[in-house]
Amino acid sequence: MKWIAAVLFAAMLVLLPSVAGDFYVNLASQILIAAIFALSLNLLVGFGGMTSLGHASFLGVAAYISALLTSRYGFAHGPAAIVSIAGTTAMAAVFGVIALRASGLGFLMITLALSQVLWGLAYRMSNVTNGDNGIAGLTRPMPFGISLDSAASFYWFALAVASVSFLMMTTFVSSAFGSSLKGVRDQPRRMAALGFNPWMIRWITFIYAGFWGGVSGLLYVYYNKYIHPTSLSTTSSAEALLGVIAGGSGTLSGPAVGAALVLLLKNYASAYVERWNMLLGLVFLFIVLVMPTGIVPGLSKLLNLRRGSR
Amino acid sequence: MNSAEPTCALEISHLRKSFGGLVATHDVSLTIRPGERRLIIGPNGAGKTTLFNQITGDLQSTAGQIRLFGVDVTHLTPYRRAHLGLARTYQIITLFDRDTLEHNVTLGLLGLRPSRWQMWRPLSYYGDLSTEARRILDAVGLLHLADSLVSDLAYGEKRRVELAMALAQKPRVLLLDEPLAGLSNAERATVKALIAAIPRETAVVMIEHDMDTALDLAETVTLLNYGRVIVDGERDAVVADPKTREVYLGV
Amino acid sequence: MQFWIIQGLNSLSLGGLLFLLASGFSLIFGLMRLANLTHGAFFMLGTYFGATAMRANSDLSIWTVAVSAGVAVAAIGGLFERLVLTRLKTNPLGQVLVTLGMSFIISDACLALWGGDSIPVPTPQNLQAPTRLFGFVFPTYRLVLVGCAITAAITLYLLLERTRLGAMIRAGVDDAQMARAVGIPVANLFTIVFCLGAGIAGAGGVLGGPILSAYPGLDADMLPLALIVVILGGIGSLLGAFIGSFIVGFIYTFGTALFPELAYIILFLPMILVLALRPQGLLGRLGA
Structure with missing residues (x-):
């Protein structure tokens, strides 16, 4: 049963552009990007117990590096992508060292402060980042000479990257290292007594999450062909965190579902009202107060109950 | 250092721990031989658990030195000490509640193996870990519960999982912090037999209040009071020592 | 010379504002x-x-406005604490997330009510004339701000150290469970402290108006500064918040004046230094 459902779901994803119009295909691309981003954040929040409010740093910095290198310094997309991901990952390594001096709320505050500093920098270093105007007129890469300018071709590109990232993050979580990470989340002292190095485990996870955050940032800037400081803002980090928590932190598919819901809500709501931030705030309150464990665990509990009663 | 087996498994000299003005351990010196069975006794607040935490590195010592098989570990982190052959159990049960028994013991095995860093393969790829974990669960009589969640266990069974996790590491020095606490008489007998069966490659240092059971397991006894070693030596000599009576009976 | 003195005073006044912000944050934490x-x-x-009140009626004293705005913000904070935060007692992460949600709601509500343009706030008339001291000219209002912060610090200190309420708060900070056990109404204490913290921040916002003006994003500019202050000074320490505020005030002001584009990065440095050497903050206690 599960296999059939998975194959059907995969087929549906691949064939989407042949049944849906460009508007929906583009929406689906955005969802895939948000899902990669949320999954990478979930490695920290759900599996590592490290609640970060600065994950947008990685998305934004990867996007800015790629945008600057291709538009200003004449880099081709390939090398620009490599430098961008490498730079973002290196930044994650440094941020990790700083933020992991603390845990719990201290960690949250440091990640928030670090990302706010980057946001302020993107706004104020206007001779480099173009400040509030953002960097426009960017191009999409042409992997193997294939243009990604149509909605469908970009969607397939994003789907391929998202599949690889989902597979790799899922393997990561179920691996020996993933078990160590969950152990360190639950009983750090015990894990240390068993021979695990809790700090190193958290740090490597932070870097890995930063890496995938960077990948989602690259897709983000390819999709939008534009980058603005808001991509580095607390709102951007908070949207992803809301997706993770709404979907169910610490589950494999929850954050992807949550990210999709947040994105759909944002798209539909902004068609009717301008007040996205207020809505985002209200949804935060609603989710935390009403379904703190998230939608996916809630639904699977419900399904199990129904199965159990049969 | 020569290649011969060191004569001391654990060597503690002039160890001290103070929290602000409060001194928890005071110039504690102890030597444990390889394979020795040592019981540490003393009234509540004598500094027994603090001493354990200093040995494992959960607490940094204020002064003094700890050597494990001749290696100075005083300033090493807890996980480095674990790799030198040190394992422990906790007085307050510290397990992974949402995981199965098999997974708990597997973590004990994984902690000392390089494969703990492997992130490209599922954990289930390592079949030998599962086999070994089940063998250890069998040894503590819990194989039938291998796939149950720890949170579903009875208290006495959790105590045995504590022990299984530590034994999985085949430690050379094992610290047991009140392994019998809160157990019924029948459970006590079971755990006592398990401790008695620990191979002689492992030196066992045990904190325990239940003298009737614990004295049978011990060869040597150390009495702590107010963070100091009061009496230290062969079991019968310590039991017969008037200072022991004084601490316990206030005579 | 005038440059250094003026920037020094600007640093002190920003530090004072930051203290009004960070002391409440630190107390609540x-x-x-x-x-x-x-x-x-x-x-x-x-x-x-403050901007609305003082633009509508320029005769209003800034002190009246600061106190009333402080009370109004304290009331909003109190409602939020009673209606939302108390429901999440056992969920510390959830508490942080709803405060984040609430911050989005308030800042978007401000944008809806007051629009996207920056609203300048006039300096009170009686404080407009510059002060001459030792042959130098100082903007009087900034001197007053420093005085306000010092007064607030002393008041808070006396409140915490010399009153019954303060004794109860200190007991709660040390060990909330123990405080509950000896009969201190910790739940009420939480509400009082949350209101107090919110009120000081609100009053501080009014006093900051004439030098910062009111604009969308002011919250996002101020919050990280407050976070850095408490990370520097040590979470939960009043003196730490005081010292941290002035350190950040100086670094930020001189950073902006000397290296305008890098001021934000320069803010990093003391934070990293403190985290590396004393992760609990300059005056924080371990485990706090």
Whole structure:
């Protein structure tokens, strides 16, 4: 049963552009990007117990590096992508060292402060980042000479990257290292007594999450062909965190579902009202107060109950 | 250092721990031989658990030195000490509640193996870990519960999982912090037999209040009071020592 | 020379404002173990209240406005604490997330009510004339701000150290469970401290108005500064918040004046230094 459902779901994803119009295909691309981003954040929040409010740093910095290198310094997309991901990952390594001096709320505050500093920098270093105007007129890469300018071709590109990232993050979580990470989340002292190095485990996870955050940032800037400081803002980090928590932190598919819901809500709501931030705030309150464990665990509990009663 | 087996498994000299003005351990010196069975006794607040935490590195010592098989570990982190052959159990049960028994013991095995860093393969790829974990669960009589969640266990069974996790590491020095606490008489007998069966490659240092059971397991006894070693030596000599009576009976 | 003195005074006055912001944040964190991310929004709300009141009626004394805005913001904070935060007692992460949600709601509400343009706030008329001291000219209002921060610090210190309420708060900070056990009404204490923190931030927002003006994003500008202050000074320490505020005030002001584009990065440095050498903060206690 599960296999059939998975194959059907995969087929549906691949064939989407042949049944849906460009508007929906583009929406689906955005969802895939948000899902990669949320999954990478979930490695920290759900599996590592490290609640970060600065994950947008990685998305934004990867996007800015790629945008600057291709538009200003004449880099081709390939090398620009490599430098961008490498730079973002290196930044994650440094941020990790700083933020992991603390845990719990201290960690949250440091990640928030670090990302706010980057946001302020993107706004104020206007001779480099173009400040509030953002960097426009960017191009999409042409992997193997294939243009990604149509909605469908970009969607397939994003789907391929998202599949690889989902597979790799899922393997990561179920691996020996993933078990160590969950152990360190639950009983750090015990894990240390068993021979695990809790700090190193958290740090490597932070870097890995930063890496995938960077990948989602690259897709983000390819999709939008534009980058603005808001991509580095607390709102951007908070949207992803809301997706993770709404979907169910610490589950494999929850954050992807949550990210999709947040994105759909944002798209539909902004068609009717301008007040996205207020809505985002209200949804935060609603989710935390009403379904703190998230939608996916809630639904699977419900399904199990129904199965159990049969 | 020569290649011969060191004569001391654990060597503690002039160890001290103070929290602000409060001194928890005071110039504690102890030597444990390889394979020795040592019981540490003393009234509540004598500094027994603090001493354990200093040995494992959960607490940094204020002064003094700890050597494990001749290696100075005083300033090493807890996980480095674990790799030198040190394992422990906790007085307050510290397990992974949402995981199965098999997974708990597997973590004990994984902690000392390089494969703990492997992130490209599922954990289930390592079949030998599962086999070994089940063998250890069998040894503590819990194989039938291998796939149950720890949170579903009875208290006495959790105590045995504590022990299984530590034994999985085949430690050379094992610290047991009140392994019998809160157990019924029948459970006590079971755990006592398990401790008695620990191979002689492992030196066992045990904190325990239940003298009737614990004295049978011990060869040597150390009495702590107010963070100091009061009496230290062969079991019968310590039991017969008037200072022991004084601490316990206030005579 | 005039440059250094003026920038020095600017640093002190920014430090004073930061103290009004960070002291409440630190107090709330110390007692409730809650990182109140709404704090920047409380400050901004105060600024908008002040801007509206003082532009509508230029005869109003800034002190009256600051106190009334402080009370209004404290009331909003109190409602939020009673209606939302108390429901999440066992969920510390959830508490932080709702404070974040609340900050979005307040800042978007401000944007809806007051629009996207920056609203300048006039300096009170009686404080417009510059002060001459030792042959130098000082903007009087900034001197007054420094005085306000020092007064607030002393008042808070006396409140915490010399009153019954303060004794109860200190007991709660040390060990909330023990405080509960000896009959201290900890739940009420939480509400009082949350209101107090929100109120100081709101009043601080009014006082900051004439030098910062009211604009969307003021909350996002101020919150990280407050976070850095408490990371520097040590979470839950009043003196730490005081010292941290002035350190950040100096670094930020001189950073902006000397290396305008890098001021934000320069703010990093003391934070990294402190985290590397004393992760509990300059005056924080371990485990706090």
